Amino acid sequence: MRKLKHSIxxxxxxxxxxxxxxxxxxxELTIGAIASIIIVLMxxxxxPVLSAIKLNPKSILFSIIYLFVFLKELIKSNIDVAFRVISPKLPINPGIVKVKTKLKSPLGRAFLANSITLTPGTLTVEMRDxxxxxxxxxxxxxxIEGATKSIVSNFEKYLEVIFG
Amino acid sequence: MELFGAIITLIGSLFLLLGALGIFRMPDVYNRMQAGTKATTLGTIFFLFGISIGHLECGCFGKIVVLILFVMFTNPVSSNALARAAHFTGIKLTDRTKKDDLEKDNIKNKGEEK
Structure with missing residues (x-):
């Protein structure tokens, strides 16, 4: 069943x-369909990583909201980093912090890690459990709690619904 | 429409310029990666988007959407791999660093193994 969902x-x-x-x-569509079927069979x-995606109206709605939240954060992060780069004093205060995630599925975690990397001043270095x-x-x-709240929570609430 | 596209392309190149400047100014590998990842991702997105709406007649909008998606998915992965490799080969963080949890946990794990 999970295999079938993943394949589809x-x-x-x-x-x-x-x-x-x-x-x-x-x-063109025929060729594409044939090629896709071959890839799926291969x-x-x-x-079956894709089977972690939940398919119901709520999760689809949340995916769309997530896309916009993500784009907003992406632009905000760029402006933030750009200001740090051009200001003469270089106002950085860096460090490596540890945060905890509630997501279970590997795909969900991968999405979270990627989202973190693309948002304000954060870069995922390593992932352990x-x-x-x-x-x-x-x-x-x-x-851990404070960092989790300010970095992860914003995305997690959407990804939790989409991936579980 | 062409003017609009050109303006967006210009904004994109501005972000790319800032990214390059960031790589130059930041004090250590990790902070450079920050500037390198974010600025180039948004810069490339704006750049490609500007081209696609500036030249609607070429019918390349779909292709550019795919390109943007690929950049968005692969860019963080590569920077993550670089940062991870840098930390594992023991490249020092800058003196202005506040804390390093990963280093602390590595030391803790080593202690438990012994």
């Missing part, structure tokens, strides 16, 4: 990418 999701993803690359033409022995080690350009709280 993988097929749909590949098809969407194919359509974005080419056009909605019957011949990867059937691998771990449920702890992330994050390089923070401006350390404002040194304990």
């Amino acid at each position: 999701l993988l097929f749909l993803t590949l098809m969407i990418f194919w359509i974005l690359f080419t056009s909605l033409d019957v011949q 990867t059937i022995g691998l771990k 449920e702890y992330f080690y994050i390089h923070w350009i401006d350390v404002t709280s040194e304990n």
Whole structure:
């Protein structure tokens, strides 16, 4: 069952990418479908990572909200880092902090780690079990709880619904 | 529309410039990575997006969306790998560093093994 879900999701993803690359033409779609099926069959022995995605109206809604939250954070982070770079005093206060995540699935954690890297002054350095080690350009709280709250929680509440 | 695209492209290149400047000014590997990852990601996104809406007639909007997605997914992964490798080969953090939990835990783990 998990394998089937993974296969279907993988097929749909590949098809969407194919359509974005080419056009909605019957011949091209056929080739794309054949190629996608071959890829799905080739990867059937691998771990079904995509099956962690939950498919219900709430999770789809949250994915869309997440995209916007993410884009907002991305722009904010860039402006923040840009200001640090151009200000003559170089106002940085760096350090590596440890945060804890509630997410269980590997895909969800991968998404979280990537999101952290792209947002204000944080860079994921290492991941061990449920702890992330994050390089923070401006350390404002040194304990695990405080750091978790200000770095992770914002994304986690969306990713929790999407990936579980 | 072409003007609008050109402005967005310009903003994108500005971010790329700031990223380059950041790599120059930051004191250690990790902080450089910060400037290098973020500024280049948004810079590239703006740059590509500006091109796609500035030249709508080329019909490359879909391709550029795919490119943006790939940049967004792969850029953090590569910087994560670099930062991790840097920490594991023992590159020192700058003197202005407040704390290093990873180093502390590494020492703790070693102590437990012995």
